[in-house]
Amino acid sequence: MSDLMPLSEAHTLPRWRRPEALLYLMAAAMPLSFATWSALLNNFVIEVAQFTGREIGWLHTVREIPGLLAVFVIAILLAVREQVLAVVMLVLLGAATAVTGWFPTFNGILGTSLVCYGAIVALWDALGLNYNQVYLVTGSLTILIALFAFLAYPQFEAPHRQHRHIVLRRRYWLFYALQLMAGARRQIFVVFAGFMMVEKFGMHVSQMTLLLMVNYMINMAVAPIMGRALGKYGERNVMGFEYLGLTLVFLAYGGIYWFGWGLMIAGGLYILDQLFFALSFSLKTYFQKIADPQDIAPTQAVAFTINHIAAVFLPAALGYMWAKSPDYVFVLGAGMAFLAFLLICLIPRDPDRGNETIFSRGMPLPVPAE
Numbered sequence: 001m002s003d004l005m006p007l008s009e010a011h012t013l014p015r016w017r018r019p020e021a022l023l024y025l026m027a028a029a030m031p032l033s034f035a036t037w038s039a040l041l042n043n044f045v046i047e048v049a050q051f052t053g054r055e056i057g058w059l060h061t062v063r064e065i066p067g068l069l070a071v072f073v074i075a076i077l078l079a080v081r082e083q084v085l086a087v088v089m090l091v092l093l094g095a096a097t098a099v100t101g102w103f104p105t106f107n108g109i110l111g112t113s114l115v116c117y118g119a120i121v122a123l124w125d126a127l128g129l130n131y132n133q134v135y136l137v138t139g140s141l142t143i144l145i146a147l148f149a150f151l152a153y154p155q156f157e158a159p160h161r162q163h164r165h166i167v168l169r170r171r172y173w174l175f176y177a178l179q180l181m182a183g184a185r186r187q188i189f190v191v192f193a194g195f196m197m198v199e200k201f202g203m204h205v206s207q208m209t210l211l212l213m214v215n216y217m218i219n220m221a222v223a224p225i226m227g228r229a230l231g232k233y234g235e236r237n238v239m240g241f242e243y244l245g246l247t248l249v250f251l252a253y254g255g256i257y258w259f260g261w262g263l264m265i266a267g268g269l270y271i272l273d274q275l276f277f278a279l280s281f282s283l284k285t286y287f288q289k290i291a292d293p294q295d296i297a298p299t300q301a302v303a304f305t306i307n308h309i310a311a312v313f314l315p316a317a318l319g320y321m322w323a324k325s326p327d328y329v330f331v332l333g334a335g336m337a338f339l340a341f342l343l344i345c346l347i348p349r350d351p352d353r354g355n356e357t358i359f360s361r362g363m364p365l366p367v368p369a370e
Contacts (some may be wrong), residue, residue: 005154013154022083022153029090029145031113033097036138039209041203042198044131053195055327057319060191064311083155084299086194098139113216167298171356174305174346175287175299178239181340182280183307185246187314188333189273192322193253197270200256200326201263215271226279235286236347242279244343249273250334257327286347290356 010018045051045059078089140162195213197203230238255261291299318329346357354360 003154004157006157010156016062017153019156021214022149022156023225024294025145025149027085027140028089028113030093030148030286032145033093033139033142035113035212036134037097038194039212040131040134042194043205043208045202046195046198048131053199053322054194056195056318057317057322058189059313060187060315061312062368064187064308064315081155084150085154087146090149090309091143094139094142094146096139097142098136108340156336161298162243167295168302169295169299171301171360174343174357175283175290176303177343178283178340179303179307181336181343182283183311184314184336185333186277187242187311187341188250188318188329188336189277191315191330192318192326193270193273196253196326197263198301201266203263211267213269215274219274222275223278226281230279230282230285235282235289236344236349238279238282239286239344239347240341242276242282243337243344246273246337247341249276250337252331254327254334268276284350287346289351290353292353 005013007019015021042056045056049055051059132237169182197208226238249269249272252265256266256269287299287303288296318332320328321332346359348355348358348360
């Protein structure tokens with residue numbers, strides 16, 4: 001990947017070497033490791049590392065610290081191209097996943113796509129697989145794909161050179177606030193929803209992975225419908241529907257503890273939760289409409305850091321709450337989701353530069369970025 005090529009000339013390459021092929025390849029390499037890590041994590045920490053709610057909370061708090069530091073990626077981009085940095089991150093992800101099974105303790109764990117789910121469901125019991133084998137294989141595959149992406153593709157030059165400094169603009173304030181709430185909502189689900197399925201209902205690896213596989217299959221089927229809904233109804237309506245639905249889902253999670261609802265209802269809520277989460281791409285399209293093109297990369301880095309502010313502090317704190325009253329965690333999640341809904345009501349029907357919020361009407365357009 002040493003030669004440079006403008007995107008305008010990429011059409012002269014064979015299809016497998018074009019930018020979209022590289023994007024597909026890297027998009028497949030990431031979940032190859034991360035989906036495996038996610039599918040096995042809750043069983044691994046409960047069955048092998050003997051975690052409780054406190055330990056799982058601290059694990060995710062520490063895991064999210066690099067996300068809090070994402071703003072410093074802007075400094076790295078002064079010396080390293082985005083494409084090269086993406087490949088390096090894939091290698092690190094693969095390496096960390098590969099060695100996860102070597103550290104079946106609290107301190108050890110802190111140090112370290114659909115095909116993955118299907119393979120785990122089909123082979124875990126049949127071949128007597130263990131955590132170390134699966135983590136090692138999928139992590140190594142991610143590393144191999146990343147190395148192929150580095151060697152086989154040129155470095156593509158984007159038409160809009162991204163700013164290499166921190167970008168904080170007052171007119172993006174609503175986007176920042178929604179990123180903060182999205183990070184809080186994500187942690188309630190990522191940390192505690194799956195943990196509940198294993199801790200309360202005793203789901204095995206193959207069962208938990210089957211649930212995830214069914215969930216992703218449903219998401220793949222309805223994704224085009226979600227995209228058409230966004231185009232027809234706009235970001236405000238789609239995100240409003242998402243967070244009202246999440247408010248009800250989190251309250252229903254609490255109902256599992258209040259009313260003794262069983263595994264089938266819990267699994268249905270888990271899938272419904274993920275379906276609502278799939279609508280979160282509408283926040284990205286909202287930002288693309290209101291942002292200057294040169295602001296996208298640095299602002300996304302800042303937004304990623306903002307998103308992880310809640311991700312760093314919530315899991316550890318809520319882990320202690322979980323140990324006393326798991327239902328309170330989901331009630332808090334419902335409150336956060338409803339607060340996000342109120343913020344979404346501030347998005348105009350047709351967001352654009354100069355029309356970022358309902359309070360922007362009649363204000364002068366921003367000066368184009370240089």
